[in-house]
Amino acid sequence: MPHLALEYSGNVRDRMDPAALFGSCTVRGPQRPSRSLTGPAPPRTGAEPVMSAYADQRVLVVGGTSGVGLATAGEFDHVVVSAGETPMGRVDALPLADAYAAMDSKFWGAYRIPRSVRVRPSGSLTLLAGYLSQRPGRASALQSAINAALEALVRGLALEYAPLRVNAVSPGLLRTPLWEGMDVTARERMYEAATQRLPVGRVGEAADVAQAVLFVTGNAYATGTTVYVDGGGTIA
Numbered sequence: 001m002p003h004l005a006l007e008y009s010g011n012v013r014d015r016m017d018p019a020a021l022f023g024s025c026t027v028r029g030p031q032r033p034s035r036s037l038t039g040p041a042p043p044r045t046g047a048e049p050v051m052s053a054y055a056d057q058r059v060l061v062v063g064g065t066s067g068v069g070l071a072t073a074g075e076f077d078h079v080v081v082s083a084g085e086t087p088m089g090r091v092d093a094l095p096l097a098d099a100y101a102a103m104d105s106k107f108w109g110a111y112r113i114p115r116s117v118r119v120r121p122s123g124s125l126t127l128l129a130g131y132l133s134q135r136p137g138r139a140s141a142l143q144s145a146i147n148a149a150l151e152a153l154v155r156g157l158a159l160e161y162a163p164l165r166v167n168a169v170s171p172g173l174l175r176t177p178l179w180e181g182m183d184v185t186a187r188e189r190m191y192e193a194a195t196q197r198l199p200v201g202r203v204g205e206a207a208d209v210a211q212a213v214l215f216v217t218g219n220a221y222a223t224g225t226t227v228y229v230d231g232g233g234t235i236a
Helices: 048-054 096-116 141-160 184-197 206-218
Strands: 003-006 025-027 033-035 058-062 076-081 119-128 165-171 226-229
Touching (some): 119 141
Parallel strands (some): 003 058, 058 076, 119 165
Antiparallel strands (some): 025 033
């Protein structure tokens, strides 16, 4: 199985659960999140057999940060930048400091990764953006702009760092702990409304995103592209 290095954990795990990579978030440092392999993971949908292709490889999963704790931990085969802090709010209501912090976390954090982490030329770098880049809402101008910037960054990095493959995965609404702070009734109404609107008839799970990440990391002919995993959210 591949080795998974978690930022701020100071160690390398010897087993990677592709669904759990994006299913939960724990604070390993005072400011930024890192991905956790603990806690309940969403149902897996056939990701495990794909992982056999990553035997004996080193994979780094990084949260949205302005620094990389394991940048000196040798070369990695694949790096996934999996998170960022992006608050919702209208431009005239969101504090400017929060907007700057969001850009620093999700965009500049990702921008710094190829400068800090050594990735083998035969490997890949995958950034997590979001479908709001294509489908902005009434209170998501900031998120839309940051996600669009990440998708554009991927295209440029794919040229600058070739033959390293650089791609983005842009999820839609997911049933993850991100929404745990929301009122339960309001959250379920949001999920139900999305279920009725989306062509796939359901809300996404963390495992759906993991499948897309596994695809772009494993496909040697994919670079400079964005894969939307949104249940049809960009068209519905």
